[in-house]
Amino acid sequence: MKKRNVAFLHPDLGLGGAERLIVDAALELVSAGHAVDIYTTYHDPQRCFEETRGSGGFGVTVAGDWFPRHIAGRFLALCAYIRCILAALYMAWLSFKGKAQYDAVIVDQVSVVIPFLKHLTRSRVLFYCHFPDMLLAQRRSQLKKLYRIPLDWVEQTTTGHADLVLVNSAFTQGVFKKTFSRLAERGIVPDVLHPAVPIPSDGELQEADATWEAKLDRDLVSFMGGGPMLLSINRFERKKGISLAVQALHEFLIRAPGSLPKVTLVLAGGFDARLPENVQHLQELKDLVRELDLHDRVRFVVSFTDSQRAALLAACTAVVYTPQFEHFGIVPLEAMAAKKPVIAVNNGGPVETVAHEETGYLCEPTPAAFASAFRQLLCVSEDGGTSDARQMGEAAKARVQAQFSRAAFGCKLQAHLEAAMKDGGKIRRT
Known part of the structure; x- marks a missing residue:
């Protein structure tokens, strides 16, 4: 050529x-x-x-x-x-x-x-x-x-x-x-x-699993507490529907079994102080967390590095992707390449990337529907669903490798x- x-x-x-x-x-x-x-x-x-x-x-x-x-x-x-x-x-x-x-x-x-x-x-x-x-x-x-x-x-x-x-x-x-x-x-x-997306090797993913704690803030690592962590990666813009993840966690916790390890949600995203909507919406989300009394379950990470992004993906159990009618959405691919299942809205680009009940879940854009997916992923086994998450993660990486490398x-x-x-x-x- x-x-x-x-x-x-x-x-x-x-x-x-x-x-x-x-x-x-x-x-x-x-x-x-x-x-x-x-x-x-x-x-x-x-x-x-x-x-x-x-x-x-x-x-x-x-x-x-x-x-x-x-x-x-x-x-x-x-x-x-x-x-x-x-x-x-x-x-x-x-x-x-x-x-x-x-x-x-x-x-x-x-x-x-x-x-x-x-x-x-x-x-x-x-x-x-x-x-x-x-x-x-x-x-x-x-x-x-x-x-x-x-x-x-x-x-x-x-x-x-x-x-x-x-x-x-x-x-x-x-x-x-x-x-x-x-x-x-x-x-x-x-x-x-x-x-x-670039697809990390199994060796790179194993290294990320072993070293992610050292790349994140100590308070954040302590907050996760070793239990299942759900991760949202999106810019802090209203159209990204991040509040749906917070509301879904609240809905899930109301009905979660008492024996389940502590489940946390990390809201990570690009933040630009020059943009009024970024500033306003971040505060709106913090207000929602306070209103739902989820301060001990939700943390915000703004403007992270590539290394921290990889660490967050290594640390999480699954990625929650909430934008509706997203024209494509690169985050689900990044998550699946890192062997993480994705819980996403059942319209727009994720319909073309996420295989329902194979590499994650496609849900109606409601707190109840997302909470149901959380339960399917996290409450199906004694280890907080991590075995099922691993199986989905393996299938997810294989899908990305075949179609979206x-x-x-x-x-x-x-x-x-x-x-x-x-x-x-x-x-x-x-």
Whole structure:
């Protein structure tokens, strides 16, 4: 396969599932011999994935960061568009000067940059759609609805300029078709490219099992107390439904047998003090824990390192994943790769990754349903269900290895890249 010069353009290279996908994609292309650079409008070396600090074999360039993120707390989407356009113009300037020329640019999240890259450079442009932004935007007022009209039009129109459109799941593919009706009428169909995760070896997992206590705060280790620990990993955003995990634990404890070892819940997630919702929702969750009198059962871990994330996965009995209609969700894959069963909502991306009653449980998004899954996993044997969790964990890792490995993801990405290069920029149509 011909070696290519490839660039990524991503709005905010922080910590999250979208960022993890971009980093993994870059790593796989680098390992295949391609030259890779990532452009972004924000990158904090203190709050990012380790590979973006230089160890990944690709460069990270920040551009457009001088433009504000918002204007008096408003116009966040518009400002994000402008920041990304500035980054795209910087890439075009480098291309014009002959300092950085790319065979292909992979854009995700913000499609508005696609026409700029298409017309100002010679690069093929691939767009990775995590989920239509127009469906994520809130429209609580008439003014906000009017504000979104041109942005929604721009999103659909510019998405249609890409040489190839990819989506992260069959669920998103269906939503894409319904949402971007003008593109559907043109016969534009995105291909599915599931995100992937690195799969630790059994030796690495055994080492994590033996050393996780040393990597976590002593108070947190003491809090767990050696009993079953349920783990939630999500950004502290309301749409992630983290309160469902807290309410489900409360429901479970009401009916749990007295002989069961102490069950705890750790709520871990990315936290950005710049974002008001992160600050507000973390406090809302703490208030809920206090209201349900679960202070001795629930702990919060904010903004952890990759090492601490691995330690938390090693320490837990199962991972609780609560977002509804999540377009994909990388956390269930990370959990299963670490041999942990997943209890998730029975819609969205987890339906494609979690095998019900084999690698975990898919539940209705209610405290009662999740509490029932907790009971099935934790109360079926004298050891607190750990034997059953281990069996599910083994099946979970085997599933990820077969269907969602990073190597398989890299091969599929390269195939899509080559298709975009050979098709002369013709977007796939039915």
